[in-house]
Amino acid sequence: MNQTQKKAIVLSSGGLDSTTALAIARSENFECFTLSFFYGQRHHHELHAAERISKALGAAKHFVVNVDLGQIGGSALTDDIAVPKNRNTKEISTGIPLTYVPARNTIFLSYALAWAEVLGASDIFIGVNAIDYSGYPDCRPEYIFAFEKMANLALKATVEGRTTIHIRTPLLHMSKAVIIKAGMKLDVDYSITHSCYDPDDAGRACGSCDSCLLRKKGFDEAGVPDPTVYTVQ
């Protein structure tokens, strides 16, 4: 570790987007601290993926926060509501999907903010994008800007003028295909990432949830072979 190296918190879900965001943070020479959340997801495969990605991409530390969202409820990702399945991306219903988790990114970014202040980090990377974003309100640019503004009023470090917090969204205006191409240039091995909302016990992707369909389409449009093992091809 270089003493003058700037630090960044990178939110890591174990998926394709957050892994690309981590690779971009690293390419900007940040010392990266990865942050993942267990929030009552139905499976642990994405946390295992986040752990191996943090190691593979040389994060200084990987921290998993347990959040009680499962008890609060309100989502197909945490409650006993079926994850919607479709044959292709055209069938993905419009509007905000059932997999929406109330205030998820707000809670995640709030923890990142706390950790940023303790570490003296100025940048928080989050892999949201406003194109293939599945309709979540807390992935939109106006939300991110409002969070950043609030963050700079919330902390001792910002109020005392030692830091300005930057919420970094390098994927915001990229399609899934463009994200994959950016990651390939940075030598990201996408075979170790996990996107599926509803994998089998072995962690194999279902191939038909919104997240799998967007991932497949991305590799297809990028002209890159999809390394994912799907239970249904």
Place this chain on the structure above:
Amino acid sequence: MNQTQKKAIVLSSGGLDSTTALAIARSENFECFTLSFFYGQRHHHELHAAERISKALGAAKHFVVNVDLGQIGGSALTDDIAVPKNRNTKEISTGIPLTYVPARNTIFLSYALAWAEVLGASDIFIGVNAIDYSGYPDCRPEYIFAFEKMANLALKATVEGRTTIHIRTPLLHMSKAVIIKAGMKLDVDYSITHSCYDPDDAGRACGSCDSCLLRKKGFDEAGVPDPTVYTVQ
């Protein structure tokens, strides 16, 4: 429960301020859902107080969220840093105190936001005040306004136009004495509240941390007998 009654989330620390905020929410005829946090505090007395206050003031439900802030560190309230003690409020050091917890209110309000959406609540009450506020940046009006703005961009319920989130800070411009007078008018029994940062094993207040000193001064200035049992009078 009245089906047309509006719902509110009330952040409850078990202390004097949040209890007064709860009494005010109730006086406005909200059905109140109280939310408390275990964040690695050195003691559980404030959570016990929050539980008995929720019952005494007729909250519909009291929910305690476990947050991992203790692992993130950075505060005398959660780490192995001595809580500062003084003889009177004039000795309280200026600036942001050691008891500051990084991003605490941001994390707390984020959970409140998630629960508000699930319950269909529009109002979130938080007992911050900008006068006797001990110097925390996330108790200032500009912070609260920025959080509210962000909140209304974050949720499915707000984006779809079903709700507008109001972060309610009825104590914002009240001194501790004015808060106590307001609570007395609403029949709050302050003997069941807990403010001390550093109580003994039996839960008795130390009488010399910032929080105890501000509480004592408040009762004194309000001309109301202080019902608190202090280890040192």
